[in-house]
Amino acid sequence: MLTSYDGLCGIGELAERAGVTVKTVRFYSDRGLLPEDSRSAGGHRRYGPEALGRLRLIRSLRALGLSVPEVRRVLDEEDAAGEAEGGALEDAVAGRLRELGTEMRALRWREAALRLVQESAPEERADRLRVIGAVTVPPSTAPLVRFWRGWLPPRMPARSVRAFLEVAVPQPPDDPAPAQVLAFARLNALTLAPCPGTAQPQPAAHRAAGAQGSAVLYAGLAEAYELAGVHMRRGRQPRPGEALDGFVDAYTSAYGVRDSPEFRRRLAGQLAADPRLDHYWDLVAEVITAPGGRPEPTPGSAHDWLLAALFAQTEAPPLVAV
Structure with missing residues (x-):
């Protein structure tokens, strides 16, 4: 639960709740994977309540070895369909399994x-x-x-x-x-x-x-x-x-x-x-x-x-x- 009065949180709080560094949050934001909700008067990034779940999904996909472009396709599909179980995710996972098979051989x-x-x-x-x-x-x-x-x-x-x-x-x-x-x-x-x-x-x-x-x-x-x-x-x-x-x-x-x-x-x-x-x-x-x-x-x-x-x-x- 976010603690700020307007329901938004700063980049530091979001990073702490997700268990990542501020640098990681900034990296995903700069690449458009984690859109910020607004900026403070001082120019600091502010994120809405849905940002924590999205950041955790990004972390999970990256932990599976998916590239940033593949994560982007999965997130775009989730935004359009309301779930992350479509063809983009299946294709990315199948491709990664093929790569792992080659690496293991x-x-x-x-x-x-x-x-x-x-x-x-x-x-x-x-x-x-x-x-x-x-x-x-x-x-x-x-x-x-x-x-x-x-x-x-x-x-x-x-x-x-x-x-x-x-x-x-x-x-x-x-x-x-x-x-x-x-x-x-x-x-x-x-x-x-x-x-x-x-x-x-x-x-x-x-x-x-x-x-x-x-x-x-x-x-x-x-x-x-x-x-x-x-x-x-x-x-x-x-x-x-x-x-x-x-x-x-x-x-x-x-x-x-x-x-x-x-x-x-x-x-x-x-x-x-x-x-x-x-x-x-x-x-x-x-x-x-x-x-x-x-x-x-x-x-x-x-x-x-x-x-x-x-x-x-x-x-x-x-x-x-x-």
Whole structure:
């Protein structure tokens, strides 16, 4: 309750009742968030009874991390509608939650990176500091996306590119273990390293299928990899069956040819000679697998499982990783 005869109070009394400094009240007044009711004969600010509640609302909004412009929008909406529960408040709170989520992911990443350095042997620290220092915080997948866009066939349909990137580019864990930080940092370094020659090596499957055929190929391969992943999670060895048939069908559909034993033998030889990205997929498995858990299948490991099944069926030479 205000003590002055006219129901108004000065800036000092308002600040004391709200538990803030006079400087804070003046700051919000000067920015139009806390209008003064009048000025005294000596030029001092005078505030009406509603000023205390408004100042407390401003403090609450600022304590939640809302910016001054966001607080202004909330107050303007309250003045117009008589409440502070409209779209401006919801939007501001949702935006702040997104920002906090990003900040928390960055903090968890830094914590895991610090633990990685702490747990490293002295002779490992310089190399590990170099690779983790090249990763933005929170980590970005942009270098990995650029790597694959350069690897995929030109003019491949955008929808097919997006579908491929969803499975080929691992998202950094929100709460990573130190080993996952190291794996992602090495993955980042791998995709940023210059390729031998003038361009990234293109598998023969790309050159044979073309842009449109590659879209068909990758869609079929994605289904085959998913089927192979079921077997891999159960610890089964490579074998003929639905997964292998789907794998071969992805290539026949892309090439516009029929499946046959001879086609499978030629395909096995072609795939054995294609450039490989084993190290990439090994690192992906480390990023997406929880510490102590069974390694999760990746497109690379599923591809190898299916190739082994194809080699066994066609008696082609065994796969040699490079």
